[in-house]
Amino acid sequence: MFTRFAFAGAALLLTTAAANAASLTSVGGSWTSASAEGGSVYDLGGVGSDRIIWGNPTRGTGPSGYGFAGADTPLDDITQGTRFSLGTFTHYNNAIATTGSRTKGQQASIDSAQLRVDYSLNFEGEARSYSSTFDFAHDETRNQDAVCANGANGTGINAGGCADKVTLLRNDSLSDTFRIGDRLYTLDITGLGIDDAIWTAEGKQTSAGLTGVFTYVGDVAPIPLPAGGALLLGALGGLGLLRRRKTA
Template sequence: MKHSAITLILCSSAFVTGLAAASPIKIADVTGSWVNVTPGAPVVSGLNTDTIKWGNSNPDYQSGYAFLGNAAPAFHATEGEEFSLGEFMHFNHPIGGTPLTSAELKVTAMVNLDGVSQILESIFQFDHWETVNGPAAGETCANGESRESTINQYGCADRVTLALNESSSSYYAIGSKKYYLDITGFFQDGELAHELWTQERTTSTSLLSGIIRSSALEVPEPSSFALVALSLLGFFSRKMWRRG
């Protein structure tokens, strides 16, 4: 799951797969908002903003997620190479009551492909595991490490995992391909991973690593009516040819 020492690409060479060699991908205006949470309000607040909170009634000690999109000037990217979408933060505090179990982040970016700009929206699914802070004597925390390890020193670490919800994401069609904004994981402490273990009583910050991918456009199958029409056309064509 993890890859060491990956460089997040903020500029790149020309984009050549399916496009002219002199036409790079340019990305700008990356923003994000949390569009779906489980459980919903009032357990989790902040829906449709860049920050959601849950847990204690005191807002200074609530747990939460936040996303800050890449505010740098427009940058170039290459299909299949990672770049920074922005910062993900987990405000991890011991909570009372019902915890978050999942949240969806809608990331919006202005993407220029082959000289034409289009807004791409991608929905990323975050699954949250609010672990038990104090295991029984002799047991390890959920991450497999003891309470004496650094990440568990204030209570057992919680886990955040993520994936792309492609069915809810938009794409950019060029020719026979579609291009879409995917995510490769959290980039933290020189490593990239799809799951993130976060320390209690701490704000953990990592970069969300994005990537432009492409796949073939699905060709719709002809309808039954069209098949019948083609069959009839072939039948009458053969009949006319025989008469001639």
């Protein structure tokens, strides 16, 4: 009797563990659009890829840009109630020329950009796919200004020139409740960790993470058979009984 009880307990533990784990199977981001400062018709390098760049560098450090790096996948054994990373947005702020001649692909700045992130998760062998969209407004400040947009030049975050501002206009969170078999789950994506705006010092970079959490809510009652199906089964059962009687 003890052996039978122990085996039953082990089976219950295995069932619970299976219900409380998920896998992140894929994640990728792409910059779907961007507008250049002053309505410029210059191409914005990187549209359609995971990094977008602009500007003619003045200090040999490369252009400015936005990037998104998806988390390494597959990411297995994600436990319920534990926050996991889907990827990271980064603003790269380098010194670029805001005036003067420019060649194709060397914008002085951008006004806005849009990022789309697609990701897929696996719950108990069932794949589910989602997407989130993020809209950014960009303020490329002039390093020559005596007073920067967020304080005096030459001090604090403006020590190397005026810091640039990135404002998140649209921050797609996601909340999904779904059922797999007799189990109920919720998935919550909180969006990028930017409440309003971020300031990035000249020559530096600032990052914000995209995270999610899933929760196993519990078992639910089996989906009842539709009335028509129940009647059909009853009819088939009756035919079977009638056939047995005739055979007897």
